[in-house]
Amino acid sequence: MNHDQVQARLSAMLDHALPAAEAAEITLHLATCAECQHAWAAQQALQTWIKRDAVQAVPAGLVQQLSQHLAQQTAAPVLIAAPAPATVSEKPTRTRPLWLWPGFAGLGGVLAGGLLTLLLLPRAPEAQTQIAQEVFASHIRALQAGHLSDVVSTDQHTVKPWFAGKLDFSPPVHDLAAEGFPLIGGRLDYLQQRPVAALVYRHQLHVINVFVWPASTTHQPAPRLLQQQGYQMVAWQQEGMNCWAVSDLNTPELQKFASLLQQH
Amino acid sequence: MKPFMPPSAPFNAAEQTARFEQLALPHLHSAWQLARWLARNDAQAQEVVQEAWLRAWRYFGGFSGTVEDARAWLLAIVRNAFYDSLAAQRPNDVLDEEGSEAIDWTFNPEQLAERADAKRMLEAALRLLPVAYREMLVLRELAGCSYEEIANMTGLPPGTVMSRLARARAQLAQILQGTTR
Known part of the structure; x- marks a missing residue:
């Protein structure tokens, strides 16, 4: 798996939607590629942010x-x-x-x-x-x-x-x-x-x-x-x-x- | 005509409604997130949820799954209620599904997320995404649906769900980067 292929799969990796073998390969690549490491960290941060801030409580009275x-x-x-x-x-x-x-x-x-x-x-x-x-x-x-x-x-x-x-x-x-x-x-x-x-x-x-x-x-x-x-x-x-x-x-x-x- | 089985005798209605609410209410939070990010504003989102609730109740007789299964079932109804409503007026968002997903990830969302206006910034960026991408993110991140569940409720092949999510994230990152420059 080359660098671009890894980048394209980071999103699926985030969702735990990759076959184990592919995930292992990506983990291996991440250890050696600073750019991908950074992209991976950024994707994770974005996910955390969305989960925290894109949520709105159900309006009072809706139930x-x-x-x-x-x-x-x-x-x-x-x-x-x-x-x-x-x-x-x-x-x-x-x-x-x-x-x-x-x-x-x-x-x-x-x-x-x-x-x-x-x-x-x-x-x-x-x-x-x-x-x-x-x-x-x-x-x-x-x-x-x-x-x-x-x-x-x-x-x-x-x-x-x-x-x-x-x-x-x-x-x-x-x-x-x-x-x-x-x-x-x-x-x-x-x-x-x-x-x-x-x-x-x-x-x-x-x-x-x-x-x-x-x-x-x-x-x-x-x-x-x-x-x-x-x-x-x-x-x-x-x-x-x-x-x-x-x-x-x-x-x-x-x-x-x-x-x-x-x-x- | 969608198949449905309306609850039978009227005298049963109260009991039936209680059973329905037991099944559906645990997923109201997810339903609300989806409706809110599909509709243009909260008032519209409330209408969507209300319509979905009524439809769900009508189809309830034909639903045989568990409370857990009910989440995807209910979200699919919310989604349909939205797309059937006038509120949808499907915007002609052009989806670039061909181009590369590789973008510059050198910026750091972590820092942005710590800013005082982080919530507003993220909401504004999400609103700029085409609705077809936004709903992928909402279903995945906020409603916790699997690729398979999203594929079932949208009728998209799982591969497309995967690539749309990747593109949604990439585009969102790009928008965020653009607003901070």
Whole structure:
């Protein structure tokens, strides 16, 4: 091993990543070469320095912050923002979720989250929570089983007729490819003791499931936003249908998606 | 789509979260170092760690290793969370991976390290390194990862990890030398 080869291996030597034979050879060379000796000492000094001074303590409060964030995300579905933008012209990014409520975060935990929801939003119907659980579970099952679509098509004119004869209603199907949410297919699903249409959209690598079934009332509640275990859900009514979108997309983007669908 | 197994029943969530934290918290220090040196500032680093924490929790059901294994697992998630975030906006750092690693090591970092402003000086020099080199140093020196672990989490061949580390150190030395002249 010549001088240059030794120099090139000093870094690996520092990391104890050289085969024993090579390390021995380098040690031998170091004993006779002042220049390499110096380089070796400098490398060691630099390593010591980095280990000492490039370290920063974990910021105070970060542990607690992570833990609270997780608790919020993993609690039973929580209504995090009541009226999402009803008019579509509004920029959805402005609606920062209300889940950073002080106090709410402080209590954390499944029970606290659930209790608070009841206390603060006494009118949030229990039925919503139950649907949210079903929607969430359905989304996860579809992802786990790799069973997203029975009809795979990016063409709304293929997907919509596919449901005819399989359902007693015709779900609104719109392609939002131009807006960055391409339709990738549809399938039958089962929610609330009835068959429902599930439309599958994609945004980058995120999958969005939209569950659609006829609304029993004509009363149109404001769109709702819910969270469970890191997944976001938006519920609204359009064209006489209940619509539930669920995804691991972030909240503003999922809201944007819901707004776009309602626009059609 | 990355495979994952979300924790099953919601009523299990609290217990699951406790198990997750037992596994992940011991590595928060390493995760923080990595996030901090990848991101531009502390606020961004906090966002990266928070996103990584959530992802890790989501993938947790599919993780079967020990607390020790969890370090590389978690660091890989931190790394991905950073590169997926807007904060990354992969800078077009040009890596000179061809040229010689031999540089003038006649200066003495030991003396520099004793200066009163040593910490600031080192941080400034590290910030000047291309992020691809900086993360090698952080993973190795601060998170204590082996070449093999770094290769696995970055998808680089171990030989490249070795040479990047050598170049990272050489470039850092060069920058330090330059600032003291």
